[in-house]
Amino acid sequence: MNKILLCFLILLPNLFLAQFTEQVGIAWPDKFTDYKELPDSLKKNDAVILNENISITKTEITVRTAIKILNENGLAHFKNLQLPQNFDLTNSPNFNKQGRFKDRINPFLEFTVDYFIARIIKPNKKIIELPIKYKANKTYWIQHNGERLYEKVYDFTFDNLQVGDILEYIYKEAVTVNDLQDVIYPNNKYPKLNYNLKIIATSLYYSKQQRNLPLIYNTNIDTANFSSTDIVASNQRVVTNIYHYNYLSGIEYPQNLQVGTLLPNISVNNNFYIKNDYYSRFDRMNPSSKRDMESERSAFRSNYTWMFFLDTIHTNYYDNYNLKIIKFISTIEEDKTDTFNVIFLSRLTNALNSLKFISAETMNYSSEAQYAVASSERLMLGQIVEEFIFKDYSSILTAKNVFYYETFIIDKRLSTVNSKFRNHSSLEKTIITLPTKNEFKFFVPRYKGLKYFADELPFYYEGTSCVLLPCYSCTGNNKSYKTLFGHTPISTASENLRTEAAVFNVNVDSSIISATIKEHLGGQFSTVLRSFYNKEIIDSTIPEYYFKRCMDVPLAFNKQIKQVASEEVFPFTQKYHCAEKIMMESKTKIDLHNWFAFTYKKEDYPTIPNHAFYTDFVYTDNYDFLFQFNKPVEITNIENLNKKVENNYFEATSSFTKQEDSTYLLNVRIKVKQPVVPQKEGDKLTEFVNVLNEINNFVIEFKK
Numbered sequence: 001m002n003k004i005l006l007c008f009l010i011l012l013p014n015l016f017l018a019q020f021t022e023q024v025g026i027a028w029p030d031k032f033t034d035y036k037e038l039p040d041s042l043k044k045n046d047a048v049i050l051n052e053n054i055s056i057t058k059t060e061i062t063v064r065t066a067i068k069i070l071n072e073n074g075l076a077h078f079k080n081l082q083l084p085q086n087f088d089l090t091n092s093p094n095f096n097k098q099g100r101f102k103d104r105i106n107p108f109l110e111f112t113v114d115y116f117i118a119r120i121i122k123p124n125k126k127i128i129e130l131p132i133k134y135k136a137n138k139t140y141w142i143q144h145n146g147e148r149l150y151e152k153v154y155d156f157t158f159d160n161l162q163v164g165d166i167l168e169y170i171y172k173e174a175v176t177v178n179d180l181q182d183v184i185y186p187n188n189k190y191p192k193l194n195y196n197l198k199i200i201a202t203s204l205y206y207s208k209q210q211r212n213l214p215l216i217y218n219t220n221i222d223t224a225n226f227s228s229t230d231i232v233a234s235n236q237r238v239v240t241n242i243y244h245y246n247y248l249s250g251i252e253y254p255q256n257l258q259v260g261t262l263l264p265n266i267s268v269n270n271n272f273y274i275k276n277d278y279y280s281r282f283d284r285m286n287p288s289s290k291r292d293m294e295s296e297r298s299a300f301r302s303n304y305t306w307m308f309f310l311d312t313i314h315t316n317y318y319d320n321y322n323l324k325i326i327k328f329i330s331t332i333e334e335d336k337t338d339t340f341n342v343i344f345l346s347r348l349t350n351a352l353n354s355l356k357f358i359s360a361e362t363m364n365y366s367s368e369a370q371y372a373v374a375s376s377e378r379l380m381l382g383q384i385v386e387e388f389i390f391k392d393y394s395s396i397l398t399a400k401n402v403f404y405y406e407t408f409i410i411d412k413r414l415s416t417v418n419s420k421f422r423n424h425s426s427l428e429k430t431i432i433t434l435p436t437k438n439e440f441k442f443f444v445p446r447y448k449g450l451k452y453f454a455d456e457l458p459f460y461y462e463g464t465s466c467v468l469l470p471c472y473s474c475t476g477n478n479k480s481y482k483t484l485f486g487h488t489p490i491s492t493a494s495e496n497l498r499t500e501a502a503v504f505n506v507n508v509d510s511s512i513i514s515a516t517i518k519e520h521l522g523g524q525f526s527t528v529l530r531s532f533y534n535k536e537i538i539d540s541t542i543p544e545y546y547f548k549r550c551m552d553v554p555l556a557f558n559k560q561i562k563q564v565a566s567e568e569v570f571p572f573t574q575k576y577h578c579a580e581k582i583m584m585e586s587k588t589k590i591d592l593h594n595w596f597a598f599t600y601k602k603e604d605y606p607t608i609p610n611h612a613f614y615t616d617f618v619y620t621d622n623y624d625f626l627f628q629f630n631k632p633v634e635i636t637n638i639e640n641l642n643k644k645v646e647n648n649y650f651e652a653t654s655s656f657t658k659q660e661d662s663t664y665l666l667n668v669r670i671k672v673k674q675p676v677v678p679q680k681e682g683d684k685l686t687e688f689v690n691v692l693n694e695i696n697n698f699v700i701e702f703k704k
Helices: 003-011 072-078 280-285 293-300 305-309 320-330 342-353 360-364 368-372 375-380 386-399 524-533 683-696
Strands: 047-056 060-069 080-083 109-121 127-129 133-142 148-157 166-177 195-204 217-219 226-233 236-245 265-267 356-358 383-385 405-410 428-435 440-443 465-470 484-487 497-507 512-521 556-566 574-583 589-591 619-629 643-646 650-660 663-672 699-703
Touching: 047 072, 060 072, 060 109, 080 109, 080 166, 109 148, 320 375, 320 386, 342 440, 360 386, 375 383, 375 386, 383 386, 386 428, 512 524, 524 556, 524 574, 524 619, 643 683, 650 683
Parallel strands: 047 195, 356 383, 497 619
Antiparallel strands: 047 060, 060 166, 080 148, 109 127, 109 166, 133 148, 195 236, 217 265, 226 236, 405 428, 405 465, 428 440, 465 484, 497 512, 512 574, 556 574, 589 699, 619 663, 643 650, 650 663
């Protein structure tokens, strides 16, 4: 028998054999069934959460939920429940459309189920106690070093649930909370009529200064929605927060809402579960350094807890690791005019991008002998190892005597760095910032194997706050270098430019179109798409609809693509030439369905957003399609090929014009003008996607 399962059954011998049955004696705390009738405004939803009560402590989670099922979509969603349950919108498949865990909905929690009961309340108030049907599945998370964190998830199925029913369940879990479930969002996909949350956080108490440190951080929560008690008894401090909402709206499009910045959320990651000892944080976060502990403790007592992450001092002693680092640097051509190391940074970026990327999982789960080779030695072998990637970057810059800032930043789709307290530290990434005379240059290491040019940021790191810590191994005793808070730059709609110029030679006799296409990608279009064009690792956090190449046309064959230009400075312009042949399904029609690479599709936005809508980035997207027929033809539906929508946020226009008897030009212009569409203007998004849908389904009708 599997050892994990064996231990599980020994600790809780009746959990699956009897605990989920009526014989265990777990009773409902009340007979309440009188839930209020839904207002008409909510009946359009797939389901509504009538009541949700959650209690969380260091050792247990208790949940009671009642859900009204309103249609088949709601039934499909709630017919199954997975434990452990996820309360964090940022740790959700909504934000990771592609990656290997795109179907995962649970957090990582070390947990056991103490009990689980469920019932159905029929429209006529009849109560049906549900037998517990479940499957236990083994799954895992991957840590940065490739180690797998295994857990079990339990999928419960409610076979008797029907549209119109109220599903109600109660469960209790014994937990050891891990930092992948450190933020709780009251909102989720479905509206909630009544929401109650109780959190009890405990910490050992050492000083009056420590009393000022919050154990639970509230973001975007009004004082009317929560109450708090803070009690110290002996050397233990207990903080209890109670939250209540009479109504919470469902979130239509979480991918387009900066949830951590705008929605109510509660963070419990700092002192909630770290060994009840806040001093141990220093060992956990910086285990190799015991220096200047008093100043770090002083920093801990201030709001600016960034000082936990002081850079480990690098000493340029000549061991094997550093000798290899120095040798690797010698392979990078120097430029004596490079006053601010900008050229070195660019050449270093190119050098590291050229190396073979070795993922942490590959290192951890293949030959043990791989660890006998130092990461700096691997650089000389043409390899870069994910687990040690930031160490190598830092070592190279330090050995080169390049001053830099370690910069903490958060994907703005999820949250943002706060200058006062560190409430979302588990979402942070560390990048490198190089100061020059008048500006900063940003350098994103090859996390997950992704390649960026020097001073290139993906859209989710643009225009967001960050904190810059001086590299202390570079400053020496120079006290002029300070921790900085600021914002990253943001690109414009004219810089984020894609143009697709195509010539389609249409043979009306053979019904074959020969296409030649010139593709120009600039700004974020280059950042997002060039790895896809070049058959390299792509960013799995970006939705799939971005990844469409110029020759990815239905019924195309003999596809060819060639990169003809690549610029390594902003806006990082990339140029490709594509060629293909396209089969026509009709002798008198050319179906243009999905010939365009639009990033907004009508089916993805079936309703008007019920919240402010954040675009990924502003851009300009142009298509010039020249159709050259081998015989004179007459287009019979030109009037249907001219469309236009223009408002303050979006623009989409198409024009179809005759050039000669056998030549016609289709121009399509798309613009996303603003980074955010206010909720009250959500209908502008609907207008936009409706016109895009019409253009994306154009059919050119002609006669000879």
